[in-house]
Amino acid sequence: MASFSSLGINKELIKGINELGIKNPSEIQEKAIPTLVSTKTDFIGLAQTGTGKTAAFGLPILQNIDTKSDEIQALILSPTRELVQQIKKQLFKFTKYCDDQIFMEAVYGGEKIDRQIANLKRTTHIVVATPGRLIDLIERGEIDIKNINTLVLDEADEMLSMGFKQDLNRILKYTTGDRKTWLFSATMPEEIKNIIKTYMGSDAVRVEINRNEAVNKNIRHQFYTTTIKQKTEVIIRFLEKRPNERGIIFCRTKAGAQNLSHQLKEEGFSVDALEGDMQQKERDKVMRAFKNQSLQYLISTDVAARGIDVSGLEFIIHHQLPEQLDYYTHRSGRTARAGKTGISVALILAYELERIHQIQKELNIKFTEITI
Numbered sequence: 001m002a003s004f005s006s007l008g009i010n011k012e013l014i015k016g017i018n019e020l021g022i023k024n025p026s027e028i029q030e031k032a033i034p035t036l037v038s039t040k041t042d043f044i045g046l047a048q049t050g051t052g053k054t055a056a057f058g059l060p061i062l063q064n065i066d067t068k069s070d071e072i073q074a075l076i077l078s079p080t081r082e083l084v085q086q087i088k089k090q091l092f093k094f095t096k097y098c099d100d101q102i103f104m105e106a107v108y109g110g111e112k113i114d115r116q117i118a119n120l121k122r123t124t125h126i127v128v129a130t131p132g133r134l135i136d137l138i139e140r141g142e143i144d145i146k147n148i149n150t151l152v153l154d155e156a157d158e159m160l161s162m163g164f165k166q167d168l169n170r171i172l173k174y175t176t177g178d179r180k181t182w183l184f185s186a187t188m189p190e191e192i193k194n195i196i197k198t199y200m201g202s203d204a205v206r207v208e209i210n211r212n213e214a215v216n217k218n219i220r221h222q223f224y225t226t227t228i229k230q231k232t233e234v235i236i237r238f239l240e241k242r243p244n245e246r247g248i249i250f251c252r253t254k255a256g257a258q259n260l261s262h263q264l265k266e267e268g269f270s271v272d273a274l275e276g277d278m279q280q281k282e283r284d285k286v287m288r289a290f291k292n293q294s295l296q297y298l299i300s301t302d303v304a305a306r307g308i309d310v311s312g313l314e315f316i317i318h319h320q321l322p323e324q325l326d327y328y329t330h331r332s333g334r335t336a337r338a339g340k341t342g343i344s345v346a347l348i349l350a351y352e353l354e355r356i357h358q359i360q361k362e363l364n365i366k367f368t369e370i371t372i
Helices: 011-019 027-038 053-063 081-094 113-120 131-139 156-161 165-174 190-199 211-216 231-241 254-266 280-291 325-332 350-363
Strands: 043-046 074-077 104-107 126-129 150-153 180-185 205-208 219-225 247-251 271-274 297-301 315-318 342-348 367-369
Touching: 011 053, 011 081, 027 043, 027 053, 027 205, 043 053, 053 074, 053 081, 053 150, 053 180, 074 131, 074 165, 081 104, 081 126, 104 113, 104 131, 113 131, 126 131, 131 165, 150 165, 156 165, 156 180, 156 190, 165 190, 180 190, 219 350, 231 254, 231 342, 247 254, 254 271, 254 297, 271 280, 315 325, 325 350, 342 350, 350 367
Parallel strands: 043 180, 043 205, 074 126, 074 150, 104 126, 150 180, 219 342, 219 367, 247 297, 247 315, 271 297, 315 342
Antiparallel strands: none
């Protein structure tokens, strides 16, 4: 079994990650780090959230920063402010024992741009950003990314599905020169293939993690057949049986999420809804409460759940099956993180049994039918 030092990571960084409980490299780390640490190459990593990719690109970036220079040397793009904040926080923790300080800045929408501009005036080695806010800063002439040597596109498919296509193209054009591009994506839609063709070397190294195995390894997948009328009742019974557990309930629509949240609150459950149209302040408030455990359950739509990474969730409930297969993996992968186990329960109507068989086949997982 590989160790971080055999992958080429230095002692100070290893000390930092060991303290965070990261002892053995995950599959993506094992396959990516040796290449990213030692060679100047473009890189394509097919991997889901929760597979440890922040360390897979973060450790090589940190190790290759020249702290004597005060130029921005690496740029990491990620789709949501939560993910941007989280990446910055993780990288910062990795550097706890490094001799020379590595300076990082996070830039994202929903916060005053003046404050971010002021922060960027200080020495900055690594910028973690959402595409929209980065473009604002470039246009104001407040950030210079022309000389970066590494550009990471994290969750590239999510950035495209959130409408950042033009921003990404512009940023990639701005940073031409000698940079290497590392792209991480859970799926490979046409638009990603175009980015690879246009902006990356034809000799880019490709690594694919068997995505279903990585995400579904420690999850028990279950389904329960019910009727539309009885769904809320079933969820109430499920939650009552597990008074000390935490989880997320996924709904397909905003109205559905609000409605269910309202019904469960009336029954006395500690629950709140997260949906796409919320003001950032409201969203932050709900997420804070869920992370610090003053909120036991979260009800969310697929769009609103992007960028949520909360450890220690015992279950996921699918109020309805998602429209897209990838969403099933995104949803269920919120439980069983960092080696823990979890369950994913889908509430289905009789005619949706066919869909369960389809998900089993496509994702290579096994469902069991349960009674609640």
